[in-house]
Amino acid sequence: MKKSISLIVFICSFNILFAQQNGxxxxxxxxxxxxxxxxxxxxxxxxxxxxxxxxxxxxxSVPGIMESWNLCSEDWIDRDSTIAYEDYKKWYWGLSKDxxxxxxxxxxxxxxxxxxxxxxxxxxxxxxxxxxxxxxxxxxxxxxxxxxxxxxxxxxxxxxxxxxxxxxxxxxxxxxxxxxxxxxxxxxxxxxxxxxxxxxxxxxxxxxxxxxxxxxxxxxxxxxxxxxxxxxxxxxxxxxxxxxxxxxxxxxxxxxxxxxxxxxxxxxxxxxxxxxxxxxxxxxxxxxxxxxxxxxxxxxxxxxxxxxxxxxxxxxxxxxxxxxxxxxxxxxxxxxxxxxxxxxxxxxxxxxxxxxxxxxxxxxxxxxxxxxxxxxxxxxxxxTRITKNYNSGQTWFTQSKDGKVKYALYCVKNDEKPAKTIVWSGNTPKKGSSVILLASGKKLKWKALNGQTMIELPADIGSNEQIALAFEFTAE
CATH class of the missing domain: 3.20.20.80 (Glycosidases)
Known part of the structure; x- marks a missing residue:
């Protein structure tokens, strides 16, 4: 029985990723x-x-299998067919002793x-x-x-x-x-x-x-x-x-x-x-x-x-x-x-x-x-709360609850080389205001042209900024 149950655990673990989608x-x-x-x-x-x-x-968690669902008898559940369903349930309930x-x-x-x-x-x-x-x-x-x-x-x-x-x-x-x-x-x-x-x-x-x-x-x-x-x-x-x-x-x-x-x-x-x-x-x-x-x-x-x-x-x-x-x-x-x-x-x-x-x-x-x-x-x-124009390519936007401050979050792709400039459309910073890189607190050079905002990045970008860069600014 122990050998059979071990096989159940292996099969259940192997099929977990597929099965999870059905729950x-x-x-x-x-x-x-x-x-x-x-x-x-x-x-x-x-x-x-x-x-x-x-x-x-x-x-x-004891055998390390998908939570609860193997007790359920539906088509997407894949248990070892050599073990009777009632025996499986008894084994599972018995885990309470372990x-x-x-x-x-x-x-x-x-x-x-x-x-x-x-x-x-x-x-x-x-x-x-x-x-x-x-x-x-x-x-x-x-x-x-x-x-x-x-x-x-x-x-x-x-x-x-x-x-x-x-x-x-x-x-x-x-x-x-x-x-x-x-x-x-x-x-x-x-x-x-x-x-x-x-x-x-x-x-x-x-x-x-x-x-x-x-x-x-x-x-x-x-x-x-x-x-x-x-x-x-x-x-x-x-x-x-x-x-x-x-x-x-x-x-x-x-x-x-x-x-x-x-x-x-x-x-x-x-x-x-x-x-x-x-x-x-x-x-x-x-x-x-x-x-x-x-x-x-x-x-x-x-x-x-x-x-x-x-x-x-x-x-x-x-x-x-x-x-x-x-x-x-x-x-x-x-x-x-x-x-x-x-x-x-x-x-x-x-x-x-x-x-x-x-x-x-x-x-x-x-x-x-x-x-x-x-x-x-x-x-x-x-x-933060949502803002109407919430996405521009790899850049996503949020804003403060009072709507006075906006944030741009640029998601860096895995194969992306370090950028010198970030560009997004919409959510243009207010003329004369500052764009701040949150990770460092530095004010960055920026300009707006034809509805696009271009942010000049500093040379000393850290490892966190290779994940995503977050900017704070006052929007128009």
Whole structure:
């Protein structure tokens, strides 16, 4: 059995990159601005942050495989065909006996995030597999009930939130609405065909009401027992009222049940916001009053958007930890951050701690490299808003919240030779004003001709400027 399971892990790891694309949540096509003044105030504050960290850490981290999804029986999931599905599930659930992160170090995570220039956190308190990374009283299936139970930091979410709060982060709790471990969602009476609940809710309403109670109570625990929380980030967008199922949901390829998987979001929101006034709710892809910002996954919208949104992307290929993961270069992440901010969004970058509770050395290295750039160019990123003319070739534009100052960010291509002059169209600096290179604070020579702005660069361009150059100026 052990040999067979090892083969499963290898095959799953090999197919992760392909498979991840099938678990992606698309972007909602509609947006509804919140009406609650406290929510609007917090949303404005969140829009200042621009750069966050999302952490996936759970049972899937132990063998280093794609998070949760291998439990799901859909066409795009590729498990070893010699292992019975029920045996695979037993093996996966059994990982709870092996998850003992004795080096759990949330302070290391928070420092790495701060060093990168990140400003908010989203931590996975429970993924689709139902394994809670907090001390829930609603289930025995949690990090606080296994071999880690006697550790002083067994209530993992508490210590993660505390560590990031101390570094000044906004705090977000990721919570999966579906729960594949719960008998009230995946009832063992029936097979588990796909990601949806596997019984007719209309035939067994009492069972679904039990599930609704589980969701409500666990979110209640997070809202009442873990200090100040700014964001409730709800995943599993197929768990929704039937009348809200649209083309986005159908495009995921999963079957759509003939019953409504409604968990009563108004009731949850009322409870959560009573405990956490102004709480941002992100009910992903379920557009309406509980999707306070949109979350396109692993992609950037083609055009600028005038409402709040966030691209959630992985630093590697996977959300959770996978051994020997290839990570994206810092330059690529910085270029994505620049484009996202110029288009009106925020970047939520995904990293996965190892099963021992520490971040991989290569992740820390990448985050430090990103921070070398944001630490001197952040003025063009943080606390900015969109400007109408937001792009000219390799140059992207942002502006101060009052619109008095503009920023130009020029993304240097990998094969590009050091330039002596930068040229962009539109956003012409005001006549007689200064153009400042943020990294050095130097005033640069410039001229405007036929709608184009030409910036003369100094000879002593540093390594950061070979990634992207940021300029500050007053526009006409």
């Amino acid at each position: 992606i949540h698309q972007q909602s096509t509609k947006y509804e601005w919140p009406s609650d003044p406290l929510v609007k105030e917090k949303l404005n504050n969140w829009q200042d942050k621009k750069f966050g960290m999302i952490i996936h850490w759970g049972l899937y 998850f003992n992160p004795v080096k759990f170090n949330p302070e290391q995570w928070a420092k790495a995030g701060k060093d990168a220039g990140m400003k908010y956190l989203v931590f996975t308190t429970k993924h689709h597999d139902g394994f809670a990374m907090f001390d829930t009283k609603e289930s025995d299936f949690s990090i606080a009930k296994g071999p880690f139970a006697n550790n002083p930091k067994a209530d993992v979410a508490k210590y993660v939130f505390d560590a990031f709060r101390k570094e000044g982060f906004m705090i977000g709790a990721y919570f999966s609405k579906p729960d594949w471990h719960s008998q009230y969602y995946w009832w063992q009476k029936y097979a588990t065909a796909d990601r949806n609940n596997n019984y007719d809710i209309k035939k067994y309403p009492w069972r679904w009401n039990k599930f609704k109670g589980l969701v409500y109570n666990q979110i209640g625990e997070l809202m009442h027992n873990y200090g100040s929380v700014d964001i409730l980030w709800l995943d599993g967008g197929w768990v929704r009222p039937l009348e809200t199922v649209n083309e986005e949901v159908l495009s995921w390829g999963a079957n759509i049940p003939k019953w409504s998987q409604d968990v009563d979001m108004p009731k949850i929101a009322q409870m959560a916001r009573k405990a956490q006034p102004g709480l941002l709710m992100v009910d992903r892809t379920v557009h309406g009053p509980y999707e306070n910002y949109q979350t396109p996954e692993q992609k950037i919208p083609e055009k600028q958007l005038d409402h709040p949104w966030e691209s959630c992307m992985t630093l590697g290929n996977n959300w959770g930890f996978v051994a020997n993961e290839p990570y994206k270069p810092a330059k690529e992440i910085i270029h994505k951050l620049i484009e996202i901010v110029a288009k009106g969004g925020s970047l939520l970058l995904g990293v996965g701690p190892k099963p021992d509770g520490t971040l991989p050395d290569e992740v820390i290295k990448r985050l430090n490299e990103i921070g070398n750039w944001t630490s001197v160019n952040g003025k063009a990123i943080y606390n």
